Amino acid sequence: MAHWIKKSVGMDIRSNNDRKVRDIVETTLADIEQNGDTAIRKLSVKFDNWDREDYRLSSAEIQACIDSLSPQALKDIEFAQKQVRHFAQIQRNSIQDAEEETLPGVILGHKNLPLNSAGCYVPGGKYPLLASAHMSVITAKVAGVPRVITCAPPFEGKLAPAIVAAQAMAGADEIYALGGIQAIGAMALGTKSISPVDILVGPGNAFVAEAKRQMFGRVGIDLFAGPTETLIIADESVDAELCATDILGQIEHGPDSPGILLTNSEKLARETISEIERLLKILPTAEHARIAWENFGEVIVAESYDEMVSIADDIASEHVQVMTVDPDFFLNKMTNYGALFLGPRTNVAYGDKAIGTNHTLPTKKAARYTGGLWVGKFLKTCTYQKVMTDEASALIGEYCSRLCDLEGFSGHGEQANIRVRRYGHRDVPYAGIAPPTPETIAND
Numbered sequence: 391m392a393h394w395i396k397k398s399v400g401m402d403i404r405s406n407n408d409r410k411v412r413d414i415v416e417t418t419l420a421d422i423e424q425n426g427d428t429a430i431r432k433l434s435v436k437f438d439n440w441d442r443e444d445y446r447l448s449s450a451e452i453q454a455c456i457d458s459l460s461p462q463a464l465k466d467i468e469f470a471q472k473q474v475r476h477f478a479q480i481q482r483n484s485i486q487d488a489e490e491e492t493l494p495g496v497i498l499g500h501k502n503l504p505l506n507s508a509g510c511y512v513p514g515g516k517y518p519l520l521a522s523a524h525m526s527v528i529t530a531k532v533a534g535v536p537r538v539i540t541c542a543p544p545f546e547g548k549l550a551p552a553i554v555a556a557q558a559m560a561g562a563d564e565i566y567a568l569g570g571i572q573a574i575g576a577m578a579l580g581t582k583s584i585s586p587v588d589i590l591v592g593p594g595n596a597f598v599a600e601a602k603r604q605m606f607g608r609v610g611i612d613l614f615a616g617p618t619e620t621l622i623i624a625d626e627s628v629d630a631e632l633c634a635t636d637i638l639g640q641i642e643h644g645p646d647s648p649g650i651l652l653t654n655s656e657k658l659a660r661e662t663i664s665e666i667e668r669l670l671k672i673l674p675t676a677e678h679a680r681i682a683w684e685n686f687g688e689v690i691v692a693e694s695y696d697e698m699v700s701i702a703d704d705i706a707s708e709h710v711q712v713m714t715v716d717p718d719f720f721l722n723k724m725t726n727y728g729a730l731f732l733g734p735r736t737n738v739a740y741g742d743k744a745i746g747t748n749h750t751l752p753t754k755k756a757a758r759y760t761g762g763l764w765v766g767k768f769l770k771t772c773t774y775q776k777v778m779t780d781e782a783s784a785l786i787g788e789y790c791s792r793l794c795d796l797e798g799f800s801g802h803g804e805q806a807n808i809r810v811r812r813y814g815h816r817d818v819p820y821a822g823i824a825p826p827t828p829e830t831i832a833n834d
Contacts, residue, residue: 400685422575473746495782504534509577533768543569784814
């Protein structure tokens with residue numbers, strides 16, 4: 391039976407914060423809807439100390455940001471974007487249109503159509519997270535979205551060159567220096583200066599995530615992403631330093647980021663707790679990581695691999711890093727996770743920054759019903775049907791007539807009946823029921 395050496399104590403804190411965030415976001419979005427660009431500017435000045443006549447960056451501003459980066463920085467961005475683009479293309483190639491003659495004269499099919507526009511949020515207020523530009527813009531472009539816009543906040547009161555460069559190099563059609571609720575509201579609702587989009591994607595803080603949630607329905611969203619979560623599944627094939635490093639490497643995102651160790655070794659569990667305390671004394675981002683660890687850190691000791699799988703699926707973490715003798719055991723058995731990182735040679739930071747898979751992933755147990763952002767999020771699978779012969783129309787019409795009668799839909803039934811009369815040359819009373827033909831009875 392599993393037992394917890396350390397349990398999260400932060401859920402009440404989060405619940406209270408969530409209520410406050412919901413109220414603030416609702417009021418702010420209403421202001422944006424009513425006052426448009428005026429509200430956007432007011433909010434940008436208030437929260438980012440950032441005032442412009444036009445928040446869309448000019449070509450000259452974008453090029454200046456690119457030119458300010460070193461050749462090596464540009465090469466590094468290009469490397470990461472190449473990996474993301476390659477994997478996104480693999481995904482796109484796996485999605486096929488379909489068409490088949492399912493009955494003689496009846497053709498059914500579907501087409502995978504890209505959305506017309508996408509709004510990508512790129513976080514950058516606390517850390518300039520340029521990787522989010524790769525993950526959203528490139529993925530949308532590989533899917534074929536013709537208009538992709540981005541919003542990223544200023545960093546420390548000015549443009550963050552790496553973020554701007556990443557957005558431009560990824561292929562963004564419009565780049566806006568906006569953050570927070572105002573960015574989400576502008577992209578979803580539109581203003582005089584910003585045309586609205588069809589879908590919002592990208593991670594963000596609690597206010598961004600809540601704004602996306604409240605806009606869902608008016609526009610599509612990718613998923614509920616944030617705050618980041620990490621689960622380390624480990625046995626004694628690895629050491630405490632590796633486990634502690636990989637937990638702290640994610641919970642530095644912010645003070646409400648859960649970090650969990652799940653192990654079958656009491657020794658590794660206790661050593662990891664000690665190692666986390668040691669590293670927190672030297673980690674430059676310990677200010678955020680310590681609060682996250684104290685409030686949302688957990689250490690769980692299970693008795694077996696099977697019990698670890700059960701607990702991990704219940705947690706349904708965004709990131710799951712498996713460092714065990716047999717990591718494929720978890721690949722084959724686990725069902726609820728945003729992304730798996732298998733073996734000690736890989737880690738969540740690789741997925742976040744450079745390896746090519748998408749880092750926008752489900753949090754707060756959403757991994758029970760969705761995966762992460764991928765090419766398919768920017769595609770609509772739309773069906774079509776075509777009846778090619780009189781005989782096929784009469785056949786389908788006969789069944790449809792009787793099925794509509796079972797539901798009491800006489801108008802629906804007439805859509806079938808009129809075709810049974812015209813193409814099947816059969817006498818069916820108005821709002822009546824088409825009886826089965828001898829051929830239908832024989833085939834049934």
